[in-house]
Amino acid sequence: MSKKSYAVTIAGGGSTFTPGIALMLLEEHDRFPVDKVVFYDNNAERQETVAKACEIYFREHAPELDFSYTTDPVEAFTGIDFVLAHIRVGLYAMRELDEKIPLKHGVLGQETCGAGGIAYGMRSIGGVIEILDYMEKYSPNAWMLNYSNPAAIVAEACRVLRPHSRIINICDMPIDLMDKMATMCHVKGGRRSLQYSYYGLNHFGWFTKVYDSEGNDLMPEIKRHMAKNGYLDGIEHEEGREQHIDESWIYTFGKAKDVWAVDPETIPNTYLKYYLFPDYVVETSNPNYTRANEVMDGREKRVFGACRDIIAKGTSEGCGFEADAHATYIVDLACALAENTKERFLLIVPNDGAVSNFDETAMVEVPCIVGANGYEKICQGKVPQFQKGMLEQQVSVEKLVVQAWVEGSYQKLWQALTLSATIPSAQVAKEVLDDLIEANKGYWPELK
Numbered sequence: 001m002s003k004k005s006y007a008v009t010i011a012g013g014g015s016t017f018t019p020g021i022a023l024m025l026l027e028e029h030d031r032f033p034v035d036k037v038v039f040y041d042n043n044a045e046r047q048e049t050v051a052k053a054c055e056i057y058f059r060e061h062a063p064e065l066d067f068s069y070t071t072d073p074v075e076a077f078t079g080i081d082f083v084l085a086h087i088r089v090g091l092y093a094m095r096e097l098d099e100k101i102p103l104k105h106g107v108l109g110q111e112t113c114g115a116g117g118i119a120y121g122m123r124s125i126g127g128v129i130e131i132l133d134y135m136e137k138y139s140p141n142a143w144m145l146n147y148s149n150p151a152a153i154v155a156e157a158c159r160v161l162r163p164h165s166r167i168i169n170i171c172d173m174p175i176d177l178m179d180k181m182a183t184m185c186h187v188k189g190g191r192r193s194l195q196y197s198y199y200g201l202n203h204f205g206w207f208t209k210v211y212d213s214e215g216n217d218l219m220p221e222i223k224r225h226m227a228k229n230g231y232l233d234g235i236e237h238e239e240g241r242e243q244h245i246d247e248s249w250i251y252t253f254g255k256a257k258d259v260w261a262v263d264p265e266t267i268p269n270t271y272l273k274y275y276l277f278p279d280y281v282v283e284t285s286n287p288n289y290t291r292a293n294e295v296m297d298g299r300e301k302r303v304f305g306a307c308r309d310i311i312a313k314g315t316s317e318g319c320g321f322e323a324d325a326h327a328t329y330i331v332d333l334a335c336a337l338a339e340n341t342k343e344r345f346l347l348i349v350p351n352d353g354a355v356s357n358f359d360e361t362a363m364v365e366v367p368c369i370v371g372a373n374g375y376e377k378i379c380q381g382k383v384p385q386f387q388k389g390m391l392e393q394q395v396s397v398e399k400l401v402v403q404a405w406v407e408g409s410y411q412k413l414w415q416a417l418t419l420s421a422t423i424p425s426a427q428v429a430k431e432v433l434d435d436l437i438e439a440n441k442g443y444w445p446e447l448k
């Protein structure tokens, strides 16, 4: 597809991540030239605040850019090369319920894991498939780079419902963890210079090898840090940076020490804490103030406050908008597809033997080489018994959720919740499910 410049649609234009990603696209213009950006959202009001502020920013910093925003799919998806998708069906109000309803039953409540993740998955599948269908109808050669959550369930749904679609699901958690590993090992060139092996499902995986650009094995040093402080040694202590990291994330990066101790041969994804220490997570959660509240009081207020400020002043000068440097992985991926760079990415893809002793139809997260014709997986061989057991259980949860959504099956969703390592019994699973059904009326398909 190599072109002089590209047209990009950001689906979920009203997202708190949109300004950071839009500014990042401008910053990366030299290696990924973008001449057209369209914001698309199904919530006109929320999107307008973000879009009007970005419009002012673009006018002042990139007047040549063809920018528009819309809720009309024809306008949004015609003549484009890439869709960057970050939608949240149900907004933070529903995330809050995903987190608080399970906690009411003594079960962990989390955005993408356990009961909360299952509830969010049941809402997201339809929204992501709808956007994929719009893209394929109006720009059949475009690629959709999806990081809408819960990515594991969304990816499985796309595999089942749209197996030939040009969608790539990717997550930024391992990228952030690689940044931290590079920092703790003082690696020159940072995360991009690391060579790694990794296997798992999204938000459910393990690094097995990490080398620097000269081939030196970094695992012994990373393990020493994990044993002492989890990922905390990887947090940069530059002035001003730490205050951007909320308390709950600090706990998560620290708790990785205990998660690592369960299998000291590998380096875990932080999200494994929800499956290995669900009782600890429940004990340390405040059922009246969860991460959704922290985000609504923090990131959402900050981003929307800055947008309103720009709109009121008519200028973006001194507005506090910042490019999301962390999100440059999205441009790396778009460049790989557009320019055939054959770079290595951790993607969520059909297993087909990449993890040889695991379900061939699972959507696994493994390293892939990406070029103009898509991705090729790098085989990770066999996983040990412990990981195999965990993976079999979790992939069954995710597959049952998708089957429940497709068939409208109460029974299968109940089984999915029952099977989750975060839920103690079929009885509790049923009680949580019945409350979630009530809360998600209008978002989930009707279950029989």
Ligand SMILES: NC(=O)c1ccc[n+]([C@@H]2O[C@H](COP(=O)([O-])OP(=O)(O)OC[C@H]3O[C@@H](n4cnc5c(N)ncnc54)[C@H](O)[C@@H]3O)[C@@H](O)[C@H]2O)c1
Residues within 6 Å of the ligand: 011, 012, 013, 014, 015, 016, 017, 018, 040, 041, 042, 043, 046, 047, 086, 087, 088, 089, 090, 091, 092, 127, 128, 130, 146, 147, 148, 149, 150, 151, 170, 171, 172, 173
């Ligand atoms: N995979 C990753 O690494 C990663 C990292 C960060 C965030 N995320 C995900 O990005 C998404 C956005 O997060 P946020 O916190 O900014 O949420 P947000 O609520 O601020 O923004 C989401 C936007 O999506 C819109 N939307 C919802 N349903 C839609 C639909 N069917 N069609 C079009 N637009 C729709 C909403 O109106 C809203 O403006 C979430 O899914 C989040 O989990 C993923």
Ligand SMILES: O=P(O)(O)OC[C@H]1O[C@H](O[C@H]2[C@H](O)[C@@H](O)[C@@H](O)O[C@@H]2CO)[C@H](O)[C@@H](O)[C@@H]1O
Residues within 6 Å of the ligand: 111, 149, 171, 172, 173, 174, 176, 291, 295
């Ligand atoms: O609770 P949130 O909404 O702040 O974050 C949930 C997302 O968390 C991951 O992304 C993180 C990132 O990995 C972390 O280090 C931090 O710095 O920022 C990101 C966004 O908050 C995860 O990969 C996403 O899937 C979650 O949605």
Ligand SMILES: [Mn+2]
Residues within 6 Å of the ligand: 151, 170, 171, 172, 173, 203
């Ligand atoms: Mn993620």
